[in-house]
Amino acid sequence: MAAKATASARTGAKARALDFVKGQVLTGAFRGGDLISEGEVAEALGMSRTPVREAFLRLEAEGLLRLYPQRGALVIPVSPEEVRAVMEARLVLEQFAVEKIIRRGPASCGAIADALATEIERQRRASAESELPEFLDADRAFHTIFLDNADNSILGGVYASLRDRQVRMIGESALRDPRRIETILSEHASIAEAVRDGDVVRSVTAVRAHLTGTVLALGLAPESVSSFTWP
Amino acid sequence: MAAKATASARTGAKARALDFVKGQVLTGAFRGGDLISEGEVAEALGMSRTPVREAFLRLEAEGLLRLYPQRGALVIPVSPEEVRAVMEARLVLEQFAVEKIIRRGPASCGAIADALATEIERQRRASAESELPEFLDADRAFHTIFLDNADNSILGGVYASLRDRQVRMIGESALRDPRRIETILSEHASIAEAVRDGDVVRSVTAVRAHLTGTVLALGLAPESVSSFTWP
DNA sequence: AGACGACAGCTTGCATACCTTTTGGGAGTG
DNA sequence: CACTCCCAAAAGGTATGCAAGCTGTCGTCT
Numbered sequence: 478m479a480a481k482a483t484a485s486a487r488t489g490a491k492a493r494a495l496d497f498v499k500g501q502v503l504t505g506a507f508r509g510g511d512l513i514s515e516g517e518v519a520e521a522l523g524m525s526r527t528p529v530r531e532a533f534l535r536l537e538a539e540g541l542l543r544l545y546p547q548r549g550a551l552v553i554p555v556s557p558e559e560v561r562a563v564m565e566a567r568l569v570l571e572q573f574a575v576e577k578i579i580r581r582g583p584a585s586c587g588a589i590a591d592a593l594a595t596e597i598e599r600q601r602r603a604s605a606e607s608e609l610p611e612f613l614d615a616d617r618a619f620h621t622i623f624l625d626n627a628d629n630s631i632l633g634g635v636y637a638s639l640r641d642r643q644v645r646m647i648g649e650s651a652l653r654d655p656r657r658i659e660t661i662l663s664e665h666a667s668i669a670e671a672v673r674d675g676d677v678v679r680s681v682t683a684v685r686a687h688l689t690g691t692v693l694a695l696g697l698a699p700e701s702v703s704s705f706t707w708p
Numbered sequence: 709m710a711a712k713a714t715a716s717a718r719t720g721a722k723a724r725a726l727d728f729v730k731g732q733v734l735t736g737a738f739r740g741g742d743l744i745s746e747g748e749v750a751e752a753l754g755m756s757r758t759p760v761r762e763a764f765l766r767l768e769a770e771g772l773l774r775l776y777p778q779r780g781a782l783v784i785p786v787s788p789e790e791v792r793a794v795m796e797a798r799l800v801l802e803q804f805a806v807e808k809i810i811r812r813g814p815a816s817c818g819a820i821a822d823a824l825a826t827e828i829e830r831q832r833r834a835s836a837e838s839e840l841p842e843f844l845d846a847d848r849a850f851h852t853i854f855l856d857n858a859d860n861s862i863l864g865g866v867y868a869s870l871r872d873r874q875v876r877m878i879g880e881s882a883l884r885d886p887r888r889i890e891t892i893l894s895e896h897a898s899i900a901e902a903v904r905d906g907d908v909v910r911s912v913t914a915v916r917a918h919l920t921g922t923v924l925a926l927g928l929a930p931e932s933v934s935s936f937t938w939p
Numbered sequence: 940a941g942a943c944g945a946c947a948g949c950t951t952g953c954a955t956a957c958c959t960t961t962t963g964g965g966a967g968t969g
Numbered sequence: 970c971a972c973t974c975c976c977a978a979a980a981g982g983t984a985t986g987c988a989a990g991c992t993g994t995c996g997t998c999t
Contacts, residue, residue, distance in 0.1 A: 525984045538769040
């Protein structure tokens, strides 16, 4: 549900307001701690407060804003605690999804591995051409594959909102280091390989290692993100 | 700080609308498949459409309604697939929480076990007096203890919304059988005991068994709810 | 100088009015 | 008899107006 950026004109003012505010928050144009008002955004977009109001409400439910009565909308500042919680949640969900997919049998493993390989290739190309947005989108797609194929729309929806938040808190900061990009590609490849082999333990381990790497790149203590310890 | 005796009146119309619609959906007064309109609810509550609209929006985000443009709000019918997804998600989250809590050490295990025991006692009393709402509330409290103590507000929030949905889909149907109540109490006791002992494997196993029991009581195939298979 | 209080400006909360879209039924036609 | 077209009723989408609440400030009193 996150990627409908360009469908603005046709889909009513509400969607436009939602995309706009969400975009501003995710890209950091609205910074954490900022207090924004409905009228402000409404005027900027040339619409009335009503659609903006609905967008605010939605974003509050998604955890990006906090609405203070009669005061305004606070862009929730990213706390280290929230980063930790998001990464931990991602770990739990991805671990679940990977294991479930693999246990479904070798047939589907192949298909998934193919999909993963496609995204890795896209990411490699983006990396070579220094297309950061494309790289990030491919990264998102890569990880989304698991949850999209885990046959659980509820957890899939939760995961999507997690990714939104993570994009915001991490941004490109963790990718400043070119070596990090290489590492990501390599870890992704390991995951895809383990999935293709249908090896549950290796796949889960690879996912854990990858996310732990991200946690480290964010400057957090790896122990802070506990989860299932595995056989 | 002031008393909230007049809570329903003091809190705005938005909250009243939200409580009303949510209540109607959860209790089944609005049935799955019903198409309700803003004006309808607004008139019933003696307020304008605006607060009702906001309530609808919120409930859509929570997964209870689906808004069709220019048509109305559909009360999402409970599909077997959704029941399965909810139970699977609960399993994933509770398993995560229990394991994390126990790994924190014996000290906190004791405190948690005490809290669990309190709720079990409340449930036992409610059962003896045939206070079904009280029983359900204690059940909710029992399970919520895990997620509330797992130090992950994000997953905690997800879990809370899951419980809401489950209440709606299950209702009291699964409790028609008095033997089921006995089973629940016994399974809860097993969980609390394993937690007190700080035994990870036994605790997780007990949680799995309990939720699997619920799945069975709902008439679903137990294999349909896959999750981590454990050592 | 410091503290207290009233006021001005901004914000949201809710109501109301108007516009657009959807849809269901009825008249007319093949 | 079935199909199509058209229109009117109804619902949501958006805009706007007004009331109420919170903040910060400025002036006055002690």
